[in-house]
Amino acid sequence: MTRVLVAIPTYNERATIADVVRAVRKSAPNFDILVVDDGSGDGTGGVLQELNALVATHLCNLGYGRALQTAIKYAVARNYELLITFDADGQHNPEDIEPLYRRFVEADYDLLIGSRFVESRNYRAMPFARRLGMYVFSMLVRLLASQRIYDTTSGLKVIHRRVFGMLTGRPLVDFHAEVIVYLILRRYRVGEFPITVGARQHGASMYTWLSSIKYPLKISLLILLSVIETKLIRRHSHD
């Protein structure tokens, strides 16, 4: 039986975390769940204690990317085969976990992204700035890695153990385009599978107006590094 860990990074999602954990438990009863509390200050920790959930608590806020790395390190330590990342804000549908997992296993992916846009192929539902960003990074992935990924910022992903070491040993921002480009260039199998995502009902997004300036610069730098690194590795292997 494949050991699967569902990781739910959370930061100040007190209003939704209980429902999310219960729903994931119901939809994926054979999978273990780990909630990574990234230094929440709104009482999320107390809610998680009442749920009797398995929790890894950061004593201070480290960010979404580091919270996912904590989950991956836990998965490595406990010999999990697969890691499924799932958002704590209630936007993801837990019913999507099982079909995503089945598709991942059937097609032997290394990373399978639950994608909001792979079927519709457009970003009309998003605000303008995010629409532009998603389009730009989607095209950038296509340009650099010769593969079009429509949803580069999805928080619902299935990750194979083969990739764990790579994701804990290098700089990452939010496990978005910078990871996708790196894995594709290193010849890992990356794909998308359609999912449904609802609107956020409570709390606030981790992305602020300042993020819209910082995020693309950080992602672009890491993508540039991935390209340089891969080209140097390939040149070295040809010599």
Place this chain on the structure above:
Amino acid sequence: MTNLRILLTAAGIVIMAWVLNLVRRDRLYVGYGVLLLGSIVGTLVAVLVPQVLTVLTRILGSPSSFATFTVLALLFVLVMLVYILSQLTRIINRVTVLVQALAIQQARRGHPSASVPLQGDSSASAPSPDTSRAAE
């Protein structure tokens, strides 16, 4: 191109490569890498394309391009200093939170060394540590 410009360009490229390598090895936070690379590129542009400084000098009403460059560089250094010191404070606060959490954990287990006072400066203030149960 003068020797000075050649030297500055070469130095800029070497420093950029160094920054990229540090970011790649996770020895330098990617956000700081972006700031440093932006600064290096900006400096190289100012050095290699004198017309940029000339335009800026005219806009700002500076007496000379050299004065423009100096003022802008000083402003940039001041902003970076504030930013870096705020990041340093953030790190100090995090270390404080961790140290206090460890001390409390030791005290809760009744560890013999719990009665030994902490060494060093205890003036940094920090929020109370989270008491949620951690994963095994």
